[in-house]
Amino acid sequence: xxxxxxxxxxxxxxxxxxxxxxxxxxxxxxxxxxxxxxxxxxxxxxxxxxxxxxxxxxxxxxxxxxxxxxxxxxxxxxxxxxxxxxxxxxxxxxxxxxxxxxxxxxxxxxxxxxxxxxxxxxxxxxxxxxxxxxxxxxxxxxxxxxxxxxxxxxxxxxxxxxxxxxxxxxxxxxxxxxxxxxxxxxxxxxxxxxxxxxxxxxxxxxxxxxxxxxxxxxxxxxxxxxxxxxxxxxxxxxxxxxxxxxxxxxxxxxxxxxxxxxxxxxxxxxxxxxxxxxxxxxxxxxxxxxxxxxxxxxxxxxxxxxxxxxxxxxxxxxxxxxxxxxxxxxxxxxxxxxxxxxxxxxxxxxxxxxxxxxxxxxxxxxxxxxxxxxxxxxxxxxxxxxxxxxxxxxxxxxxxxxxxxxxxx
Amino acid sequence: xxxxxxxxxxxxxxxxxxxxxxxxxxxxxxxxxxxxxxxxxxxxxxxxxxxxxxxxxxxxxxxxxxxxxxxxxxxxxxxxxxxxxxxxxxxxxxxxxxxxxxxxxxxxxxxxxxxxxxxxxxxxxxxxxxxxxxxxxxxxxxxxxxxxxxxxxxxxxxxxxxxxxxxxxxxxxxxxxxxxxxxxxxxxxxxxxxxxxxxxxxxxxxxxxxxxxxxxxxxxxxxxxxxxxxxxxxxxxxxxxxxxxxxxxxxxxxxxxxxxxxxxxxxxxxxxxxxxxxxxxxxxxxxxxxxxxxxxxxxxxxxxxxxxxxxx
Ligand SMILES: Nc1ncnc2c1ncn2[C@@H]1O[C@H](COP(=O)(O)OP(=O)(O)OP(=O)(O)O)[C@@H](O)[C@H]1O
Ligand SMILES: [Mg+2]
Numbered sequence: 001x002x003x004x005x006x007x008x009x010x011x012x013x014x015x016x017x018x019x020x021x022x023x024x025x026x027x028x029x030x031x032x033x034x035x036x037x038x039x040x041x042x043x044x045x046x047x048x049x050x051x052x053x054x055x056x057x058x059x060x061x062x063x064x065x066x067x068x069x070x071x072x073x074x075x076x077x078x079x080x081x082x083x084x085x086x087x088x089x090x091x092x093x094x095x096x097x098x099x100x101x102x103x104x105x106x107x108x109x110x111x112x113x114x115x116x117x118x119x120x121x122x123x124x125x126x127x128x129x130x131x132x133x134x135x136x137x138x139x140x141x142x143x144x145x146x147x148x149x150x151x152x153x154x155x156x157x158x159x160x161x162x163x164x165x166x167x168x169x170x171x172x173x174x175x176x177x178x179x180x181x182x183x184x185x186x187x188x189x190x191x192x193x194x195x196x197x198x199x200x201x202x203x204x205x206x207x208x209x210x211x212x213x214x215x216x217x218x219x220x221x222x223x224x225x226x227x228x229x230x231x232x233x234x235x236x237x238x239x240x241x242x243x244x245x246x247x248x249x250x251x252x253x254x255x256x257x258x259x260x261x262x263x264x265x266x267x268x269x270x271x272x273x274x275x276x277x278x279x280x281x282x283x284x285x286x287x288x289x290x291x292x293x294x295x296x297x298x299x300x301x302x303x304x305x306x307x308x309x310x311x312x313x314x315x316x317x318x319x320x321x322x323x324x325x326x327x328x329x330x331x332x333x334x335x336x337x338x339x340x341x342x343x344x345x346x347x348x349x350x351x352x353x354x355x356x357x358x359x360x361x362x363x364x365x366x367x368x369x370x371x372x373x374x375x376x377x378x379x380x381x382x383x384x385x386x387x388x389x390x391x392x393x394x395x396x397x398x399x400x401x402x403x404x405x406x407x408x409x
Numbered sequence: 410x411x412x413x414x415x416x417x418x419x420x421x422x423x424x425x426x427x428x429x430x431x432x433x434x435x436x437x438x439x440x441x442x443x444x445x446x447x448x449x450x451x452x453x454x455x456x457x458x459x460x461x462x463x464x465x466x467x468x469x470x471x472x473x474x475x476x477x478x479x480x481x482x483x484x485x486x487x488x489x490x491x492x493x494x495x496x497x498x499x500x501x502x503x504x505x506x507x508x509x510x511x512x513x514x515x516x517x518x519x520x521x522x523x524x525x526x527x528x529x530x531x532x533x534x535x536x537x538x539x540x541x542x543x544x545x546x547x548x549x550x551x552x553x554x555x556x557x558x559x560x561x562x563x564x565x566x567x568x569x570x571x572x573x574x575x576x577x578x579x580x581x582x583x584x585x586x587x588x589x590x591x592x593x594x595x596x597x598x599x600x601x602x603x604x605x606x607x608x609x610x611x612x613x614x615x616x617x618x619x620x621x622x623x624x625x626x627x628x629x630x631x632x633x634x635x636x637x638x639x640x641x642x643x644x645x646x647x648x649x650x651x652x653x654x655x656x657x658x659x660x661x662x663x664x665x666x667x668x669x670x671x672x673x674x675x676x677x678x679x680x681x682x683x684x685x686x687x688x689x690x691x692x693x694x695x696x697x698x699x700x701x702x703x704x705x706x707x708x709x710x711x712x713x714x715x716x717x718x719x720x721x
Contacts, residue, residue, distance in 0.1 A: 069594075072598060074594055074597060074598060098600040098601075098602065099600065100600075101597070101598055101599060101600040102599060102600030103600075106598070106599065107594075107595070107598040107599075109591045109594070109595055110591070111589070111591050113589065113591040113592045113594065113595035114592070114595075115592060115595070115596075115609075115610060116592075116614065117613050117614060126595075126596070126599050127599040127600065130599055130600045130601050130602075130605065131600065174599070178599070184598075
């Protein structure tokens, strides 16, 4: 767990003078700039829970790099405290601090920051080496970390022989090799091409699923923040202006600054099936008769419905014509089931299913990992979410629109 | 307009110098004899092998460093030429003074450069001193050097050190400051001690630039050593000075050519050393023609700032 309490950094002034100015509130802050000081981070507090991926977001110069470097004291805070699992980083001796950086908190850098004169394996093993681990053990752990990022075969290469994406995989492996619980990542993917960036985000999410590190992740890309962050803190001019989950920030931007940021977000990547799904209007269970099912369809003017077993597993779809025929000839419901539907999981972003709906007698189904129906996403819900001004509206209109569509279908 | 009073700058300095020579003579004599002993020791080692053998050793060194046949072949031909011009012993004398002065300049300059790279206040203090040392005309301090250290190789070595230290300091500082900030941060972020960061990251990555500094130190030392001939340092310089004074054009040229040979050899050798460092740092990456890595461009800019001492 990382806890930051009122962390502040002033560049270019003595701590004493800075403290004096900061005590004077807004006027003091103006005077501070006049004195030639730069208030890079201004009284920021946040908590990153163990196993959480917490994103710090803001435009260039908003103080993100300064803030993240105060967590492991690469930059000394002017005031405020940082606790890592309850230990006050500011009070640590040089030795304790080095051991913290070595064993418990590692870092990944924007421009990879690999050692160009060392092999990939030695790069990855660097933390282990400073820690004084035996060379056999080092190689073993470094190789394992390289496997984890998919570069197991490149240990003997040198950094300049790898592509940018591969280099950052090495950066990631270097941080994984020491088994630290806390990972600080300062715009780790900003220098990469969009496609590679996406790969790296996926890799990080996969690793995070496996290891559950406590991650502080800096980015200026809100789409990235929304995609990977459990929670997001938006910074402006050194201050924290909003904190919350991605959808919360989308739904309710705290200031115009955040609103402007949010305007650029590709909603289709942020909004997931879970955000806009709703209860299906009608479903049938396998033991019902075709006639009963047909009756249900009549009530909602739909052309088909999902047929579920007792545990909500989807068995298939029954269409109205088939039901009518079955009812006439006395067959049971199971005999008319077809696979005429599409389904996604709850966390699928909209971009991946927006094109799927519309060609089937039933709306898009949202299933959990065991194949149980959690809800449906009508086509109109998708369209409404794409056009919505903000998240809540998108959610609400989609629910209503969805019902209408199903009724008309 | 009122006339400014004459401030006796020169007299004050001269008084200080004369005070120093009388009251600190033991100290300066001590330094002088250490320098002489050091220079003589190097000369003694160089004069042990037969000229042909030493020539082969030089060629082997050249091959080891450049790994190409060009410089070794040049070395053999050029040094045999020096021997045939009967300047071998003079050349050894000059080489001994150059090596002694360059070694001392490097031993002073590189640590100072490291210190300046780590502390901005040191850097700011040291810079004007270096500028002063480099731009003050050589003959101005050659004279007091003679007062302090007497005639012979000692004043020559001292004057050479004064002249050759600045590039060692400058390029060491530049090289270390040029190391990517993030890479240094990365070392710190993984728990390296400050000395470890210096040893494992900053120095290795600054090495090409530091080697460029060493190269300059040696070249400046060589150009100075010729001037030092004027104050009685033995070697090629004396051959040149004596020839010019007696209007012996042939002798002057022969001495001059020997100096040039020595210069070319030392330059290519130390330049090749830096080049190899660079290559090791970027193993197997083919450097595209015409592409100058940023640090190299910096070094070149730095190079053009060095005033070159007049070669007699
Ligand atoms: N060492 C320093 N000395 C003086 N000012 C600094 C220093 N480091 C950063 N600053 C200033 O502090 C402010 C915040 O910088 P910081 O690097 O933390 O921003 P950032 O959010 O990381 O920006 P970017 O997205 O460009 O990396 C900027 O105004 C910057 O100029
Ligand atoms: Mg930054």
